[in-house]
Amino acid sequence: MKTFAVIGDPIAHSLSPTIHNEVFRQLNLIASFERIHIHPNNLHSFINSNELDGFNVTIPHKQSVIPFLNKLDESAKIIGAVNCVHNGKGFNTDWIGFLIAMDLNHIELKGKNCLILGAGGAARAIAFALANNGVKSISIKNRTQEKAAQLLDWVQSFYPNPTSTNDPDIVINCTPVGMWPDTEPMPDLDITPNQVLVDTIYNPIETAWLKAGQKFGAKTVGGLDMFIAQGLASADIWFKDKISERIKLEPIKKELDTVLC
Numbered sequence: 001m002k003t004f005a006v007i008g009d010p011i012a013h014s015l016s017p018t019i020h021n022e023v024f025r026q027l028n029l030i031a032s033f034e035r036i037h038i039h040p041n042n043l044h045s046f047i048n049s050n051e052l053d054g055f056n057v058t059i060p061h062k063q064s065v066i067p068f069l070n071k072l073d074e075s076a077k078i079i080g081a082v083n084c085v086h087n088g089k090g091f092n093t094d095w096i097g098f099l100i101a102m103d104l105n106h107i108e109l110k111g112k113n114c115l116i117l118g119a120g121g122a123a124r125a126i127a128f129a130l131a132n133n134g135v136k137s138i139s140i141k142n143r144t145q146e147k148a149a150q151l152l153d154w155v156q157s158f159y160p161n162p163t164s165t166n167d168p169d170i171v172i173n174c175t176p177v178g179m180w181p182d183t184e185p186m187p188d189l190d191i192t193p194n195q196v197l198v199d200t201i202y203n204p205i206e207t208a209w210l211k212a213g214q215k216f217g218a219k220t221v222g223g224l225d226m227f228i229a230q231g232l233a234s235a236d237i238w239f240k241d242k243i244s245e246r247i248k249l250e251p252i253k254k255e256l257d258t259v260l261c
């Protein structure tokens, strides 16, 4: 029996087990997936002593786990954050999940002016994804301006591009603004009808910001497809097989639907 987990602090509300248990069910895999609460002080000893076949890493360990790993996948090294570990090697599947979600929702990135709201781990992974998919420009807006400037410098270091936040084609919310349980607030930004609004938040499935966007005629994409896709990309790494291509998404969504707002 293979054993997998997601580690974080807090971890009780993680929905990763829902995704992976459904994957195991669909493919008749004999495997388990649990949530493990790891306090930052115990991260090093957990990494050294666990006997798992693979695990996901979530807040607040995505960056702090790196010094304890033997090796990093190239994209995780560039992004500077790990959300998936296999045999002591760290990977980042958030950026892959974002690209798959864009593909599933028929969002063309090439040549588009993109604005990222936020400058944390998700913003970094998504900036990396945008830079690797030929967007025209990447702009960053963040509560702490200094962090926005740092993220922009980082992006410009490997993807020099013109930056302008005026009338972006695609806006991606990488902040927790609007996330359950505080679901009323929304990013403070004018919405225009031709825009694509992408939220990384998946609880609620449709945020107040996306609902407002629809009223303005914008196309909207919630965070659930990205969340499922980053989980399936992790499973591909753990099982060394493209199992994600054999998975039906609808039953996973149905399972998640029962626990999301």
Ligand SMILES: NC(=O)c1ccc[n+]([C@@H]2O[C@H](COP(=O)([O-])OP(=O)(O)OC[C@H]3O[C@@H](n4cnc5c(N)ncnc54)[C@H](OP(=O)(O)O)[C@@H]3O)[C@@H](O)[C@H]2O)c1
Binding pocket: 059, 094, 097, 118, 119, 120, 121, 122, 123, 142, 143, 144, 147, 173, 174, 175, 176, 177, 179, 200, 201, 202, 223, 224, 226, 227, 228, 230
């Ligand atoms: N769908 C998915 O698969 C997926 C994957 C990863 C993350 N996410 C989502 O992405 C979001 C961000 O996650 P993260 O890992 O990037 O977190 P993070 O590293 O903690 O970064 C959070 C960012 O949000 C900003 N922020 C926090 N509270 C805010 C507020 N009240 N008003 C305005 N800005 C605020 C922070 O600004 P400061 O710099 O000013 O602190 C920071 O830039 C979360 O909602 C998470 O659930 C989704």
